[in-house]
Amino acid sequence: MTRVGLIGLGAMGMPMARNLMKARFALTVWARRPESSRAIRAVGAEVAESPGALASHSDVVITMVTNSPDVRGLVLEQGLLDNARPGTVFVDMSTIAPSVARELAEACASHDIDFLDAPVSGGTQGAQAGTLTVMVGGRKEALEKVRPVLEALGGRIFHVGPSGSGDVVKLVNNILVGTIAAATAEALVLGVKAGANVATMAEVVGASTGASWQLANQFPLRAFNGSFQPGFMTELLTKDLDLALELGNETEAPLFLTALARQLYGLSASSGHSRDDYTSVLRVLESAAGVEVRTA
Amino acid sequence: MTRVGLIGLGAMGMPMARNLMKARFALTVWARRPESSRAIRAVGAEVAESPGALASHSDVVITMVTNSPDVRGLVLEQGLLDNARPGTVFVDMSTIAPSVARELAEACASHDIDFLDAPVSGGTQGAQAGTLTVMVGGRKEALEKVRPVLEALGGRIFHVGPSGSGDVVKLVNNILVGTIAAATAEALVLGVKAGANVATMAEVVGASTGASWQLANQFPLRAFNGSFQPGFMTELLTKDLDLALELGNETEAPLFLTALARQLYGLSASSGHSRDDYTSVLRVLESAAGVEVRTA
Amino acid sequence: MTRVGLIGLGAMGMPMARNLMKARFALTVWARRPESSRAIRAVGAEVAESPGALASHSDVVITMVTNSPDVRGLVLEQGLLDNARPGTVFVDMSTIAPSVARELAEACASHDIDFLDAPVSGGTQGAQAGTLTVMVGGRKEALEKVRPVLEALGGRIFHVGPSGSGDVVKLVNNILVGTIAAATAEALVLGVKAGANVATMAEVVGASTGASWQLANQFPLRAFNGSFQPGFMTELLTKDLDLALELGNETEAPLFLTALARQLYGLSASSGHSRDDYTSVLRVLESAAGVEVRTA
Amino acid sequence: MTRVGLIGLGAMGMPMARNLMKARFALTVWARRPESSRAIRAVGAEVAESPGALASHSDVVITMVTNSPDVRGLVLEQGLLDNARPGTVFVDMSTIAPSVARELAEACASHDIDFLDAPVSGGTQGAQAGTLTVMVGGRKEALEKVRPVLEALGGRIFHVGPSGSGDVVKLVNNILVGTIAAATAEALVLGVKAGANVATMAEVVGASTGASWQLANQFPLRAFNGSFQPGFMTELLTKDLDLALELGNETEAPLFLTALARQLYGLSASSGHSRDDYTSVLRVLESAAGVEVRTA
Numbered sequence A, B, C, D: 001m002t003r004v005g006l007i008g009l010g011a012m013g014m015p016m017a018r019n020l021m022k023a024r025f026a027l028t029v030w031a032r033r034p035e036s037s038r039a040i041r042a043v044g045a046e047v048a049e050s051p052g053a054l055a056s057h058s059d060v061v062i063t064m065v066t067n068s069p070d071v072r073g074l075v076l077e078q079g080l081l082d083n084a085r086p087g088t089v090f091v092d093m094s095t096i097a098p099s100v101a102r103e104l105a106e107a108c109a110s111h112d113i114d115f116l117d118a119p120v121s122g123g124t125q126g127a128q129a130g131t132l133t134v135m136v137g138g139r140k141e142a143l144e145k146v147r148p149v150l151e152a153l154g155g156r157i158f159h160v161g162p163s164g165s166g167d168v169v170k171l172v173n174n175i176l177v178g179t180i181a182a183a184t185a186e187a188l189v190l191g192v193k194a195g196a197n198v199a200t201m202a203e204v205v206g207a208s209t210g211a212s213w214q215l216a217n218q219f220p221l222r223a224f225n226g227s228f229q230p231g232f233m234t235e236l237l238t239k240d241l242d243l244a245l246e247l248g249n250e251t252e253a254p255l256f257l258t259a260l261a262r263q264l265y266g267l268s269a270s271s272g273h274s275r276d277d278y279t280s281v282l283r284v285l286e287s288a289a290g291v292e293v294r295t296a
Helices: A013-022 A034-041 A051-056 A068-077 A098-109 A123-129 A140-151 A165-193 A198-206 A213-223 A234-251 A256-273 A278-289 B013-022 B034-041 B051-056 B068-077 B098-109 B123-129 B140-151 B165-193 B198-206 B213-223 B234-251 B256-273 B278-289 C013-022 C034-041 C051-056 C068-077 C098-109 C123-129 C140-151 C165-193 C198-206 C213-223 C234-251 C256-273 C278-289 D013-022 D034-041 D051-056 D068-077 D098-109 D123-129 D140-151 D165-193 D198-206 D213-223 D234-251 D256-273 D278-289
Strands: A003-007 A026-030 A060-063 A089-092 A114-117 A132-137 A154-161 B003-007 B026-030 B060-063 B089-092 B114-117 B132-137 B154-161 C003-007 C026-030 C060-063 C089-092 C114-117 C132-137 C154-161 D003-007 D026-030 D060-063 D089-092 D114-117 D132-137 D154-161
Touching: A003 A013, A003 A051, A013 A026, A013 A034, A013 A123, A026 A034, A026 A051, A060 A068, A060 A140, A068 A098, A089 A098, A089 A140, A098 A114, A098 A165, A114 A140, A114 A165, A123 A132, A132 A140, A132 A165, A140 A154, A154 A165, A154 B198, A165 A198, A165 A213, A165 A234, A165 A256, A165 A278, A165 B165, A165 B198, A165 B234, A165 B256, A198 A213, A198 B154, A198 B165, A213 A278, A234 A256, A234 A278, A234 B165, A234 D234, A256 A278, A256 B165, A256 B256, A256 C278, A256 D256, A278 C256, B003 B013, B003 B051, B013 B026, B013 B034, B013 B123, B026 B034, B026 B051, B060 B068, B060 B140, B068 B098, B089 B098, B089 B140, B098 B114, B098 B165, B114 B140, B114 B165, B123 B132, B132 B140, B132 B165, B140 B154, B154 B165, B165 B198, B165 B213, B165 B234, B165 B256, B165 B278, B198 B213, B213 B278, B234 B256, B234 B278, B234 C234, B256 B278, B256 C256, B256 D278, B278 D256, C003 C013, C003 C051, C013 C026, C013 C034, C013 C123, C026 C034, C026 C051, C060 C068, C060 C140, C068 C098, C089 C098, C089 C140, C098 C114, C098 C165, C114 C140, C114 C165, C123 C132, C132 C140, C132 C165, C140 C154, C154 C165, C154 D198, C165 C198, C165 C213, C165 C234, C165 C256, C165 C278, C165 D165, C165 D198, C165 D234, C165 D256, C198 C213, C198 D154, C198 D165, C213 C278, C234 C256, C234 C278, C234 D165, C256 C278, C256 D165, C256 D256, D003 D013, D003 D051, D013 D026, D013 D034, D013 D123, D026 D034, D026 D051, D060 D068, D060 D140, D068 D098, D089 D098, D089 D140, D098 D114, D098 D165, D114 D140, D114 D165, D123 D132, D132 D140, D132 D165, D140 D154, D154 D165, D165 D198, D165 D213, D165 D234, D165 D256, D165 D278, D198 D213, D213 D278, D234 D256, D234 D278, D256 D278
Parallel strands: A003 A026, A003 A060, A060 A089, A089 A114, A132 A154, B003 B026, B003 B060, B060 B089, B089 B114, B132 B154, C003 C026, C003 C060, C060 C089, C089 C114, C132 C154, D003 D026, D003 D060, D060 D089, D089 D114, D132 D154
Antiparallel strands: A114 A132, B114 B132, C114 C132, D114 D132
16 A cells, blocks of 8 residues: 655645545655644544654655745755655645756655656645646656555646646746736726626626636635635745746746736735735725725 | 618628628628628628618618727718617627717717627637627617627627626726736746746646636637737737726726736737737747747 | 917916016916916916917917817817917927827918927926926927027927927936836835835935936925925826827837836826825835835 | 955956055955956955955955855855954945845854945946945944945945845845836837937936936946947846845835836846846847937
8 A cells, every 4th residue: 555645734735635544545744833733643644753754654755835945955954855765756746946846856866766846726625625736747657656646636637747847837827827817806896997797797708708717716716705715825826926937037038927916916915915815916906996896 | 671781891890791691681781991892792782882871771780890989980970870760779899998889879879879889709710600709788678679680690698787888898808818818928938948848738727727718719729830810910909908008097997917918919019910819929928038839 | 579378377387477477578378267367367467368369469379288189179179270370389388199299280380380399397396496398399490489488487498309209208208207206116115114214215326326316306305205295296197108108009119117107106096196296106105015205 | 454355356346456456455355266366466466265264364354246145155154254353344245135134244243243235336337436336234333444445445335224224225226227227218219219319318308307327327328329338237137136026025015117127127138138238128129119229
């Protein structure tokens, strides 16, 4: 039986842990905060003493943490790489800088360990339902070894290219999430200011050339009802947009709309919406325009 | 039998005329350029001497022309309003300023004529297939009178509110077309610069939270093959974005991303792509970044 | 003695009228609002019955009104052109579209009348002090005829080229006013958020490569003291930025920063600062960042 | 006699070294590239074996290198802090992240060493002429100790606040450099497209409310003659704008125009102007618009 180690029990990691248990994998977890581990121990998972201990008796080690330094720290400094046996596969499902993913993949390769960058799309909702889209960069053979584990977490598993590609495609996706959501917010605020009805706009645009996943799914669920419950927090989206902008700097790719959208989410954060769903960027524009975009 | 008058035989009007003939309406046309009229006469439509003559023996008068001054000129100065009988319904399917639509609706109302603003989404392709989405502003009763005519042209007919609303919703849609297409272009250029595969990105993002009609339809058909055949020309999209920006100025709605996208399409136009499909904004970013985003 | 007609007695026109009286020109005025005329009659100017009457007994007709339609209306429809004698010089000191200035210059030329576009820089302060910078487009000979009149109003009179050039150079200047003021606002808000002192920043930057007229003059006088008394109102600057953006559209010149600054001033207007000095754009950024940029 | 150590002999450091020699300080230098050291040895300076050796016999250690990691590396890892005697003053004249300046100041304080952040404005020209503006953050007493040294380098020495403030004020200045230069480029391109003369615009705007140091100095010297010789290279300005954007992220300050200007300089870099003067951003806009902004 495949022994799975999972590090990171936040809003994404916790439901993923539950889905791994449901799929009857032998699961060991480790989390920075002991209370997170306690919660998951209750449902039958092992709790490791340390990342190194976790790595030493896992076949697959999944990391679902916040950022590049976290992942690098776990792999290079907190013992994952030093304690894992050859043949182990590391699967980082966080979203990190593609260059860091490549660097870690190289470091691991020299220990005969595969490091896959495998970020996801679908948010907490997808994590709970086990319907995440997974974008995997790294050796295809390594992906095949861990595919059954990933299938417990996600509805669609894509091999997208060599190391780093998973994170690149994720950043491409999240540029679109960020720009489309902000543009949707400004288009709808204009519509309401000009007298149009929100439900009508959503229906008509949804049947037209302006349609998007954001308008069809995220806005009705998080924004049109005024809840702005995440979903995916503004501060996490801004982190991803910053990674995208850095990648643009590195590769000399022009990112005009991304840079501007980043500032709009910054405004949203400084207006108190850091930990609300990113669709709360709508609040900033609503407040500027003196209207509300609600269907209730 | 409903007698339909159609003014404007351009890339949209011509296939619309054919669909009206196919649906066996008695069709009279008028176009600024005689050669356009000649082409449509060949398939059996009447050609009127003047807009006024057309109005005098039509139950429904459709205008499909370029901009607000064109429509105002036809209605108020070139004889549509003076020659139409009470009870006639004018259906403007161009995209014009909502304030002009309201002004013309008022002018017509005093002659017992309905003026519906009924812009469309779907492009030349939708016009040919008769699958346009039609967004109708004005009296619902007037829409019901002309519904059979519109059904010959479009797959989905929405009544979206009072006069002007059709154009408002259309501008909301086209803000999203313009911003999403430009953002898609910059996201994909980044992806290619960072080593990702175009077809893979399109597939994975299409199954994720960054999905949009633009990425699923317009880019594969117009951009990924390098053709940039319209579709919908850059110069027409910029016209609509200018209308949206004016509406934002009037209503004091913030339009950050729209304003920036407008400049990107301006760059595209000044680089020679005015009459190419608007997805050719990709060319500007490709040229800046030194890559091509193609699936071939 | 040169008989001068002046139309427009707003925040700019009124002090200009006083300076013309002080310079002992025979002055006739006309203003839309009778109370404006009354105020200036008190100091000895004639008040004309109509624009036409004013034109019929003036050698120089100055217009200082709001926008292109105002000027076109006065010249073509309200009797200036029809009543002026050949040899009269029209001097439009408003800021209007260069294309309208050229159109009016042509219309006037056929009546043997010169139309100079002569917008100014310097604001109400410059108007009061008679130190306006005047940018004149049109025939140099016509400028020489009216130079003594302009010298009563402005410190520096520049002939900048043929008809329309005055307005072009004015729009170039006001693009810089708008972008520099908005950039200054965002730079200073950042500085304050990061702990720097406002007076220190103003002094040091003022002695460095970031120095500008805006930082040296407008901010200390209007913004750092929290008054935001115009000066030049946000709604007038946005009008000029809209003219600049239209000129950019016409000439296919890219105006990225201008378009974005325009949106920031729009935000300022919708936040209640339409009639405050344009430096009140600072308020919008301050409120987003939760700090104040004051020297008091 | 004050013994001065200088690390970094690039386009800025080299003329600074010459000015220190001219002012008869006992100068020791160290540079990564031996050929730089050789050039300066020729004019009489000592060359140290290592940063540590340099620190051990200097009263003042000046660093003029590229970025935050360089300075941190020199101070913490390459021996500056370990080898300097208590009472030494470190003066970092590079532009680095204010948070790094504060971190290094704290590390140094515990060794009884002052670390001043003292970035400069004025470019290579100012470095050669000894007229740099210096913005000093840190203890005022430390500044007084090194003031005679700084006076050999700069015309104006400002104490701007505690540690980190020097870099904050420098970033505020360079936001203005970057946004004003880019806005000047787009305003002038518009003017030329609309038929105005470059020299006339420069003169008139320079006497008006749009005036700036950039338009008065940098553009005539670097851009209007088509040379684009630095001055200050695009890649260095983009580095500073990135530091400013990071500072904006940290402090939650909105930086709309800065973010957009950063993308324009990115476009300039990817068009081959990384090592040209930053005014070469004009080239990108010229090429988009099909005109040249030259006075020749």
